[in-house]
Every structure is written in C-alpha cells, then in structure tokens.
Amino acid sequence: MKSVTEFQARTYVENHADRLIRILRDLVSIPSENRAPYGAEGACQEYVASFMRHHGCTPALYTPIEAPGIESHPLFWPGRDYTGRPNVVAPVKGEGGGQSLVLSGHVDTVPIGSRKWTRKPFGGEIEGNKLFGRGANDMKAGIAANLFVLETLRALEIKLLGDLVIETVVDEEFGGVNGTLAGRLLGYNADAAILTEPTSLRICPAQRGGRTAHIRFEAPNAGILGRRGPSAVEQLRVFLNAANEFAETRRRSARAHPYYRHLDNPVPANVTRIQTAPWGVSEPPNVPSECMLEFFWEAMPGETLPDIDGEFNSWLDALLQAHPSLFTTRPEVVFPIRWLPGSALDPEAKLIQELSRCAAEVRGSTPLIQGIEGPCDLFVFHEFGIPTVLWGARGGNTHNPDEYVELDSLVEAAAVLLAFVCRWCGVSRS
Helix, strand or coil: CCCCCHHHHHHHHHHCHHHHHHHHHHHHHCCCEEECCEECCHHHHHHHHHHHHHCCCCCEEECHHHCCCHHHCCCCCCCCCCCCCCEEEEEECCCCCCCCEEEEEECCECCCCCCCCCCCCCCCCEECCEEECCCHHHHHHHHHHHHHHHHHHHHCCCCECCCEEEEEECCCHHHCCHHHHHHHHCCCCCCCEEECCCCCCCEECEECEEEEEEEEEECCCCCCCCCCCCCHHHHHHHHHHHHHHHHHHHHHHCCCCHHHCCCCCCCCEEEEEEECCCCCCCCCCCCCCEEEEEEEEEECCCCCHHHHHHHHHHHHHHHHHHCCCCCCCCCEEECCCCCECCEECCCCCHHHHHHHHHHHHHHCCCCCECCECCCCCHHHHHHCCCCEEECCCCEECCCCCCCEEEHHHHHHHHHHHHHHHHHHHCECCC
C-alpha cells in the first residue's frame, strides 16, 4: 500500500472498530490506579510493552527516576515512589526524509474512589455507544488509539519516512508530570507531538494552569455544643462567602487567553472538598474545632506562580484581618501538588494547521480549536520547545463513578490520528 488517504483511513478504522474497542477493553480491564505517591501502573505497562513487541517493536521500559538529571530539573516533583512503575516507549524508525512525531499518553488513572458505581470499574462494559470503566475516557481511549495506529501500520505494511515514537507514561494524575518529563530528558522527542487526551474531537493547543491548596481552620476553644465562641464551622462559612468573591475577582481581572474566550468563566475557582469531624453516632457531638478544605483555582497561559500565589495570599490576609476575633489561629495553607502552569502553542503553528485540515477531510467538518479546560502534561512538551496539541475522543464522568467514552468518537479520533501520522511523517513509496 503506497499511501493512506483520509477516506481510506476512516474506512479502515470503521471496518476494524471491533479491534480498536478490544484494545480499549483490555486496557480498562487492567487497573492502573495512581495513589500518589505510589501507583499500580506496572501490569498495564506490561500489556502495552507486550503489544508493541507483538507488532515488531522493541520497547524500552524505564522508571522516571532513571532519566539523567531529572532530580535536579526545575519541573521535577520529589517524593514519588516509582517501584514497579515503568514508562514504556517504542521508537519506530522511519526510512528518512519525513517529519518525526511523538504519540503520548498517560496510563495511570485516578482511583475508583468510595462512591458507588453502577457498572464494574474494570469491566469495560458496553451499553449502546458507551464503554464504561475507570480510565475509559481519561485516557485509555487515547492509548488504545495510539496502539491501534501502530497495529494498522504493521497490518498494512506502511513504512513511514519520518520517525514515530509511541509512549505510555506513568504518574500524570495528581500533578505528577515526572513520567512525561523523563521521556523528554531521555531524548524521546520529535518535530511535533500529540497527546491523545480526551478533547471531544477538538484540537487543543493549550491547557489551563491549576493551583491546589489544602487549608486547615482551627478553633481550639470551640468547646462543646451550647458554648459561645468561634468555631471552625464559622470560619468555614466566612471563607466560603469570601471564596465566591475571590472567584468573581479572578473572573473580572484575569485576561482570557484567545483559546479560552469561548468560556463565560475562563479562570474558575472552586472548593472541591470539605472535611470536619468524623460522621456518625459513635462520635461525640461537639462543635468542630478543626476543618479542612481543598481549594482549586485555574489560571490562564502566561500567568506565573508568583502572580497566582501573591494574589491568593493578599486576598487571604485581607480576609483574616477583617475577622480578627474569628480567626484567632491563622489557617494553615499547604500546597499538596505542584503548580501546573497554563501553556499555549502559537495558533499559526504548522502542526495545528495540518491536523485541522486532516481532521476536516476525515470527518467532513472542521474541528474546533480551543484550550483544554484543565491542567495536564502538555506544558512539559512546550517547555522543551516541541510543538504539541491534544487530540482525542469524547466521554463523560471523568474522575467520577461510571466513567465512559463514546465509541463513535473513539473511531473518529483514531481515523484522524492514522491519517495524520501518514501525512505528517510521510509514507515510503517502496
């Protein structure tokens, strides 16, 4: 086969959709939960490595900590344990004369959690157009598409001109980044890269930044029910009211990046978790003297950590000064994961233009070009000067029970990916 047209790519993937779905079900059936600082990606990575070997590759397995200079790199996040948690990479050498490309995805998922699922978290159950399971959407569908492209290139005996690098990395969730960083430090780089995160069939050349704070309120003299005096719950009430004001101030003051102008609120700030005293009749019914809260707010590409932290600290200081009798003890603020900066690729980048044209020809409509709504590892590739975008399927309940991916969107995403790999890298006529 001399080349792959956009029509041929779509037709081939549609005719072999059952195979693509089988790969995804295999991946979902193997738990790979990240429970930072630990993780259980090893078995799933062994499946990926075996798949690559079966299709003629010689994959390399290495732990992130093996990358030279990683522990002294500014993006490295210490304190993670990588025992039994290897990255997997398969370089596919081209015949020369073409552009190189990295297809990357993270194999780790968030835990299934304690909330009730109505489907088996690792069952890969299919209902209508949806395949359910932890990681089905984020982001084993993307990894399945990458592996399916590798399998198709071998099945059709397509020889690329440019080099293709396919990798699956560990420890992306919970602000990991070290897995992706290790791949770049070890030189698994290219002229461009695609992270097959779930984008709902949009091309996403940007990510929002994110800052997570754990805030502990203490009122040691709260006492038992019926006594007067400030409590942690009162502190929480004041904080929640002020947090709404902080979010509104951010919405008005933060300059929306062009990739995010379609959003009503490009920089949301949310309380994501609250914890006070343990629940139940086995606990004494006292007024809580302690309360913990998780606060997460997002940032635009271009905003810096000193700006973000400075704005937050100034706001918090003003809040405490306005209520001195309530906050007799200064709340403790801890940042449990790294600062994840926003990042954006130039809209005139060749990668965006060519992927957009390719997607339009495969799907019959031009995809939206927008920034992804949350942080991810995209910024690492940008830091290394590699033009990179996100492209992937559509799904829902991400990080929640009954996570799913829509199978028709997976087929479309894989068809575009196959056609683009051939277009970008070039196909040998031999």
